[in-house]
Amino acid sequence: MRTLVKLAALLLVLTSLFILGYGTYWTNPAAFMTKLRLLMSLAGSETGPSERGLICGFETQKDILNWKSSGCMLSLSADYFKSGISGGRLLFDGAAGSTRTKLEDYVFGPGSVKDWSSFERLTLWLSNGGTGELDIELQVKDSGERRYHHALHLEPGAEERVFIELERLAGTVDLMRIVSVIIRVYGTSSESELFIDEIKLEGKGDPLGKPFITFSRLEVPAVAYRGKSFTFNGYLRAEKHVPDDYRVFLHIYPEDQAPVAETSGRAGLINADHDPPMRTSLWPVGADESVGPLEIYIPEYNPPGTYIIEMGLFNPGSPGMGERGVDYPGAYDYSGSFPKYRYTNPGIGGYVVGRFQVF
Numbered sequence: 001m002r003t004l005v006k007l008a009a010l011l012l013v014l015t016s017l018f019i020l021g022y023g024t025y026w027t028n029p030a031a032f033m034t035k036l037r038l039l040m041s042l043a044g045s046e047t048g049p050s051e052r053g054l055i056c057g058f059e060t061q062k063d064i065l066n067w068k069s070s071g072c073m074l075s076l077s078a079d080y081f082k083s084g085i086s087g088g089r090l091l092f093d094g095a096a097g098s099t100r101t102k103l104e105d106y107v108f109g110p111g112s113v114k115d116w117s118s119f120e121r122l123t124l125w126l127s128n129g130g131t132g133e134l135d136i137e138l139q140v141k142d143s144g145e146r147r148y149h150h151a152l153h154l155e156p157g158a159e160e161r162v163f164i165e166l167e168r169l170a171g172t173v174d175l176m177r178i179v180s181v182i183i184r185v186y187g188t189s190s191e192s193e194l195f196i197d198e199i200k201l202e203g204k205g206d207p208l209g210k211p212f213i214t215f216s217r218l219e220v221p222a223v224a225y226r227g228k229s230f231t232f233n234g235y236l237r238a239e240k241h242v243p244d245d246y247r248v249f250l251h252i253y254p255e256d257q258a259p260v261a262e263t264s265g266r267a268g269l270i271n272a273d274h275d276p277p278m279r280t281s282l283w284p285v286g287a288d289e290s291v292g293p294l295e296i297y298i299p300e301y302n303p304p305g306t307y308i309i310e311m312g313l314f315n316p317g318s319p320g321m322g323e324r325g326v327d328y329p330g331a332y333d334y335s336g337s338f339p340k341y342r343y344t345n346p347g348i349g350g351y352v353v354g355r356f357q358v359f
């Protein structure tokens with residue numbers, strides 16, 4: 001009797017599959033296989049442990065549902081894959097005036113990887129399956145709406161494995177709070193077709209979470225006078241290569257103004273932000289580099305007393321607008337508007353590197 005029930009159930013499943021697949025199979029065998037795989041994935045036959053750092057493997061319907069598309073349609077495809085049994089296929093609607101299209105993944109993928117700080121690079125495969133050239137822009141967005149842009153061009157039939165070093169992203173976006181990966185495609189028509197697979201994070205280790213700028217020393221007089229200038233110089237050392245050109249922030253203000261949270265709100269503030277004599281991307285590793293010399297004037301109306309010197313490197317290429325008051329323990333500090341490099345020196349808090357007297 002039980003055997004009969006099992007047989008009946010099996011027959012029912014096979015009949016549903018047949019009805020679902022029959023029409024599709026004769027018109028489009030590939031689509032039939034995709035549907036079959038979808039049914040299998042929905043039935044839970046592909047639930048393996050997700051790979052560390054995998055953002056999207058384009059293997060299940062769930063992978064597809066993470067993406068929000070506009071001007072294009074994403075589906076699973078057996079025609080292109082670099083991992084597993086399928087990849088993603090982007091077809092463009094080709095409507096009049098539709099020259100660019102967007103695909104956005106809210107990084108809720110299998111690994112839910114929002115903190116990228118322990119990885120070294122982002123990689124993915126792209127292949128142009130259509131007859132026209134494609135201009136593609138990859139964007140990585142963080143919770144503060146900061147975006148990193150990476151542009152590439154694909155000839156018809158060309159395939160590329162894209163690598164983006166996270167060290168470069170770190171200067172623009174907050175690697176601990178990644179929100180989405182966006183793929184924009186320009187110049188599409190209804191003949192355009194883009195395949196994509198295996199979006200993942202690679203590498204491990206701590207280079208991105210570990211500070212690598214060392215404060216070396218200051219050259220300032222012990223005493224300076226209101227209504228006069230003094231000569232300032234400071235030295236920093238890069239313990240590893242700095243990928244971008246950072247600017248020096250140099251804030252000098254009366255010590256009693258330190259409790260004021262916003263630097264710009266401190267009475268008597270002297271803001272001496274400037275570009276270092278040598279671009280930070282050219283700084284040799286392990287050597288002291290000077291950020292001056294500078295002549296700094298102390299206005300006569302400034303109060304006398306102990307003054308604080310706050311100095312560091314920040315990235316002016318970042319669009320800013322960071323969340324304030326966020327404790328960030330890594331190599332990059334987003335507690336202000338722009339990413340700053342933290343010092344390796346223990347005990348340097350708030351970038352305060354020295355004090356001097358003003359008379």
Ligand SMILES: [Ca+2]
Nearest residue numbers: 057083084086
């Ligand atoms: Ca795949």
